[in-house]
Each structure stands twice: as C-alpha cells, then as structure tokens.
Amino acid sequence: MSVITASSGAMNVPALAAGRALIETRLVWWYFAASLTYMIVAMLAGFLFSLQFLQHYPLAGIELFSPGRWRLVHTNGVAYGFIANAFLGMLHWAVPRLTLRPVRGRGLSYFIFFAWQAVVLATVVGLLTGQAQAVEWGETPTWVDPVALAGLILVAVNFLHPILQVQGPMYVTLWYYVAAFVWTVLVYAMGSFLPEYFVGGAASGAIIGLFIHDLVGLFVTPLGWGMMYYFVPILLKKPVWSHGLSLVGFWGLAFFYPLTGIHHFLYSPIPMFLQYGAVISTIAVELVVTTVIINFFMTLRGRGDALRTNLPIRWFYTGMVFYFTTCLQCAFQATLTFQKIIHFTDWVVGHSHLVMFGVFGFWLLGMMTHLIPRLVGAGGWYRPSWNAWHYWLSTIGMLVMFFDLVIAGLIQGFQWRDLAPWEDSLVASAPFWLTRAVSGTMIIIGQFFFAANVVMTMLRRPVGSGEDSADAAAAAI
Amino acid sequence: MFETKSGVFAIAGLGFFVLAFLVMGLLPWLIYVDQPELTVEQIAEQGLLHEFVELHERFPAEFERYFGGPPTKENFAAALRRGHEVYVGEACWHCHSQQVRPVSRESERWGPVSHANEYQNELQRPVLFGTRRVGPDLSREGARRTNDWHLAHFYNPMSVVPTTVMPAYTWFFDERGYPNRDGMSIITYVQWLGSWLPEYPYYYGEGPPQLTPPTRGAQDGVAQGPGRGDDGREG
Numbered sequence: 001m002s003v004i005t006a007s008s009g010a011m012n013v014p015a016l017a018a019g020r021a022l023i024e025t026r027l028v029w030w031y032f033a034a035s036l037t038y039m040i041v042a043m044l045a046g047f048l049f050s051l052q053f054l055q056h057y058p059l060a061g062i063e064l065f066s067p068g069r070w071r072l073v074h075t076n077g078v079a080y081g082f083i084a085n086a087f088l089g090m091l092h093w094a095v096p097r098l099t100l101r102p103v104r105g106r107g108l109s110y111f112i113f114f115a116w117q118a119v120v121l122a123t124v125v126g127l128l129t130g131q132a133q134a135v136e137w138g139e140t141p142t143w144v145d146p147v148a149l150a151g152l153i154l155v156a157v158n159f160l161h162p163i164l165q166v167q168g169p170m171y172v173t174l175w176y177y178v179a180a181f182v183w184t185v186l187v188y189a190m191g192s193f194l195p196e197y198f199v200g201g202a203a204s205g206a207i208i209g210l211f212i213h214d215l216v217g218l219f220v221t222p223l224g225w226g227m228m229y230y231f232v233p234i235l236l237k238k239p240v241w242s243h244g245l246s247l248v249g250f251w252g253l254a255f256f257y258p259l260t261g262i263h264h265f266l267y268s269p270i271p272m273f274l275q276y277g278a279v280i281s282t283i284a285v286e287l288v289v290t291t292v293i294i295n296f297f298m299t300l301r302g303r304g305d306a307l308r309t310n311l312p313i314r315w316f317y318t319g320m321v322f323y324f325t326t327c328l329q330c331a332f333q334a335t336l337t338f339q340k341i342i343h344f345t346d347w348v349v350g351h352s353h354l355v356m357f358g359v360f361g362f363w364l365l366g367m368m369t370h371l372i373p374r375l376v377g378a379g380g381w382y383r384p385s386w387n388a389w390h391y392w393l394s395t396i397g398m399l400v401m402f403f404d405l406v407i408a409g410l411i412q413g414f415q416w417r418d419l420a421p422w423e424d425s426l427v428a429s430a431p432f433w434l435t436r437a438v439s440g441t442m443i444i445i446g447q448f449f450f451a452a453n454v455v456m457t458m459l460r461r462p463v464g465s466g467e468d469s470a471d472a473a474a475a476a477i
Numbered sequence: 478m479f480e481t482k483s484g485v486f487a488i489a490g491l492g493f494f495v496l497a498f499l500v501m502g503l504l505p506w507l508i509y510v511d512q513p514e515l516t517v518e519q520i521a522e523q524g525l526l527h528e529f530v531e532l533h534e535r536f537p538a539e540f541e542r543y544f545g546g547p548p549t550k551e552n553f554a555a556a557l558r559r560g561h562e563v564y565v566g567e568a569c570w571h572c573h574s575q576q577v578r579p580v581s582r583e584s585e586r587w588g589p590v591s592h593a594n595e596y597q598n599e600l601q602r603p604v605l606f607g608t609r610r611v612g613p614d615l616s617r618e619g620a621r622r623t624n625d626w627h628l629a630h631f632y633n634p635m636s637v638v639p640t641t642v643m644p645a646y647t648w649f650f651d652e653r654g655y656p657n658r659d660g661m662s663i664i665t666y667v668q669w670l671g672s673w674l675p676e677y678p679y680y681y682g683e684g685p686p687q688l689t690p691p692t693r694g695a696q697d698g699v700a701q702g703p704g705r706g707d708d709g710r711e712g
Contacts, residue, residue, distance in 0.1 A: 053611075053642045055635065063648040068568030130566030134603045139568075169480035175489070178482065182490030190498065199506050200514050200602035202593045206505040208603055210498070218494070247479055254489035258497030265606055267578040269593035270505055278501065340580040344610035417581040422613055423640045433642075 031089025038081025176226030210261030252288030315366025347409025393446030560666025574607030588680030620678030
C-alpha cells in the first residue's frame, strides 16, 4: 500500500518545493553506523559478563570492569544504543516516504542525532562509575533522564510534524509510529521519575513493572511492527493480506499491551486482583499477536521463494517465527502456575534474549541488510556470502541460547522448589552457562561478518559514487 | 477513528496508556498511599545494628576516619544510605532478590513471606524486588552470617563458597585488606536486611532455647534451613 501511495501522490509533491531533500540519507547511514557500533559493544559486554558465570572473569578486581556494571551496559546498550539508533535511522528513511514530506527540520535532525549519542555515552559512563538507578532497563543515571526525555520529545516533534499534515486515513505503519511517539515519551517519563521521586515500596514495583514491559511493548514493538508493515509489502511487491487484521492487530496491541506490566511481579505484595488482570491481558496479547502473524504469513503465501532468494525477507520472517514463539511462551510463563517455578530463573533470561535479539534485532539487521548498500551508494554487498554467514550464525546461536537458558531455568526452578542446597543449583547450571557463552560467541562472530561486510562495502563502492548516487538509488526504490 | 491521526494519537496513544496507568499504576499507589514511608533517619532512630557496632570494634581507627567517630545514629544512617547506593550501583539487585514469595517453598528456605509494609521505606525507593536469583535472596540475610564471613566473601567469594559465581569486590577494601567506607557500608546494609522482622535473627522461629520457648510447634522441623547449615550463623 505504501508503494501505491508513494507513486500516486503526485499532488502532494509541491510540499517538496521548499528546496529540501525528502530524505537525509547521510543521517540514516550515520544512525545505522552508531547502532552497529553499540550493538557490538553491548554484545561484547554481555559476553564479558557471561565469563563471570564460568568463574573465569578476565578483568576481576578492576572497579571499572565490575561485572554487574557491564551487565547494565549490556542491557542499556542494546536498548538505547543498538535498537533506538537503528529505529531512528529507519524512521528517517520511512516517515518522509510515507508522508511525502521531510521531517520537521534538518538542523533539528542532526542535533537529535548528536544529542542521542551523547545521552547513550553519558549513560554508559554513568553506569560504569556506579550511578545506576534501581529501575530495570531504566538504570540510566538520574541526571541523564531529563536530557533523554527531552530528546525523545524532540524526536516525536520532528516526526509528527510531517505525519500530522497527511490528509485522510493513514497507512498501517503510521498508526504504529504515531502511537509509539506518544507512548515512548509517556513511558520514559513514568519509569524514570515516578518510582524515584514520587512513589515508593510495593506500589513503585507496579510502576516499574509497567515501565519494563511498556519499554518493550510500547516503544520497541510498535516501531518494529510499523517497520514490518512498511518493508515486507515493498520487498514482496504485494499488499498486506488483510487490512481488517491489520486493524485488529494494532488496536488489540494498543489496548491490551499497556495493561500487562505487573506480570513481572506475580506473587509479590502488589494487590492480587491486579496480578490477575495482568495475567489475563498478557494472554489476550498473545491472541492479538496470532492475528498479526496470520496476516503476515498469508501475505507471504505464493511468495515463499523469497525466503530463499531475499535475505532481508528471511531475517524478517525468522524474526516473526521467533516473535510468535516468544509471545506463546509469554502467555504460559506469565501464568501463576509457571511463575511458581520459573520466576527468578534463567528461563526469563532466555525469553528476553529471544525477544530483543531474535525478534527486534533480526528485524533491524534485515532492514539494514536491505538498506545499507543503497545508503552508501554501492551497487550491492561486498560479499553476499558474509551476510549469509551473519544470518546463520545469528539464527543458530540464538536458538541454542534460547533452549539452553529455558532448560537451565526449569532445572534451577525445580531444584529450588525441592529445597536442594543453593550451591547445587550453581553446579547444575554450570554446563548451561558454558553453552550460553559459546552460543553468544557464535552470535558475536556473526555480527563481525556483518560489520566487516559493511566496512568493505563502504570502501569498495564504485568511484565517484556518494551521497548523490545514494539519493538516486534511494529515489529509484 | 481507527485509521485517523486523532483516533490513533488520542485514543490509542494517550487514552489507552492513561487507562492502563490509572488501573495498573495509580490504583496500587492509592492503596498504599496511607502507609507511612520511613526515612533512613527514622530507621536509624530505632537503634544501632549490632554488626555496625562490631565493625567499629574490629576496625576502630578506620571506622572513625570513614564515619567521623564512633557509631551513632547519624553515621549508621549514612552507612545504610551509602550501602544501598553501592548495592544499586554494582547491580547486586540483578542477581539477588529481596522478595520471599508464598510459593515454591520459599518461606522454608528464606524465612517469612514478604509483606508490603517491609517495602515502605526510603531504601526501597525504587523497590528492589529483584529480577533474577543467581545468588540467594537477601531480604532475610541480616545476622545470618558474621561480619567476618562477609569480609572474606566480598574480598574473594570463592575462598568461602567454592562453587560461587559472585564477583570479587576488592575495591571495597584498602591496600591492607581492611574494608573501606564502601565495604563497611555494604556490609552494614546487608546485615540490616530483615532486621525489622519479629523473627529476626531467627527466621525459622527457633530462637535461643533459654529465652524464647518454641511457639510454632510443627514449624520447628524446618528450624535449620536446608542448605544453610554451614553458613556461620550465630545462635
């Protein structure tokens, strides 16, 4: 549908007469470069932390390399460095195309880029110097929070400006984006300030639960699905199968997802009727997710060959299979029955890795696989086979890590329930922690293939190409 | 409404978020809003912790240098506050929970199930329920082990528990191996956890036989928590 809009929107083109390029291609590329840099840093931080579990931490006794602090760099680097940067680049690519208007301001866009890198760097420095805030995934030091929130508001202003000028109904992608801009600002403000300054005790647990889950559900998820609704029809050259199911998917997510947060603290002193509500809405989310998955796989029907021939499509649909897996898992693990055993175990760690890397990481990497040669003005990838290595190492590493941690979680949970000595659960976990480190290494090697390919594609692009031909290539899509 | 800017912005974006916040965030907030929330000073007002005084007895010169004199309510509050900062900054709460659940026989392993009132103080803002238990729950850790055990354990955990995966926190110590201000503070904080309970420091209700007659009958069978027999508890 977006393809049709882009080619039939001639009457809107005077909006471009202001003399500005529609797309700031260079900025998209900068965001992706920053995103990949943080991705590799965050993954190496995770690997470093995993060595602590093998009793072989190489930098033991150095305060700045305190394993707990690097765990925070791992999770926050993934959220705010890797995923946020990649989404911002993607938004600069997609939103002007969907609205046929440039974003609010060119200078503003560049300002946001540098401001956001400053926010992420300040977060890393703050975490490494021991200034974390006790909100999971919102450990961003308290002095960074207001700056980050101001940045998110500027992002919303910058992208809502063209969107709000669109006349008539919007394409699916823009529903998700408009809602995501509102939600991200509200979620960040709620999680960063309420538990720290306004409410304590068990009630702050309820708000932290909302924050943790809203960050996934109302920031990452809508931007991710909006991206799928944009790129999948373009790459498959056919419209999304059912507009009705698109509506069900968006409005179902919008209603049920914000209600689920307390499922992070079942059996806690948070009132029980709210815990029941969180469990029910979590299961409802799974039903909504099923409609979205059906919609996308029916869209793929008849074009299944694309899974073989089109690597970005393969990334996207692998991510969707993982998405369905992780949501189905969630519908079970969020019940009181499962929580008795799996809460506080590695099961949850496996779940979160599948969500953040297996789903959204895969989608973003697929999107970059599609866009980066166009951004840097190269005809194609330096070595397509390296991208295949990237995909397979990531996929196999992810699958191994997921099943490894889920099984480890079950073993830990049952040992605890059976009142085995605590140390027994450490001994039993050791082989699983080793497997986790190995599978993580596979994933990281895969990312090195991709990073090397990006660099070589940059260096070996045809002489005389650059921003101009990149714009030409972009315009040709 | 379903595909328009105003519908998506106002109903899905603002409306549904606010609705969820009212139900899932504001409601528990209002339920607990009348519970008093203790400041650290009010906690210190209730009396000095035995282990805090003992740190002074063991390292008098260092203690007085770090805390400006012998133990008082003021520097006890300062130690608790700093210990909490260290606990958060080192991400201790990502591997240790502070929440005993009413399931999975947790009360047999750790002690009484957590109650909402336990979290109504400044050191639970934001609340430290925890997210993962690589190491044990710490909400009933106070007085379970001696200061000496904690000193050795923070300096080199594997010297005390060979199978542990806890990092060594050598920067909690000075060059002679004595605890510095952060080291004394984190030990004070950990030794304080659970000290508000009526069961403290006998989380399973046994108590010293000459002082407290057993009142919980059949519960005495779990007096010594499984897997916890060799932990240096004072009795």
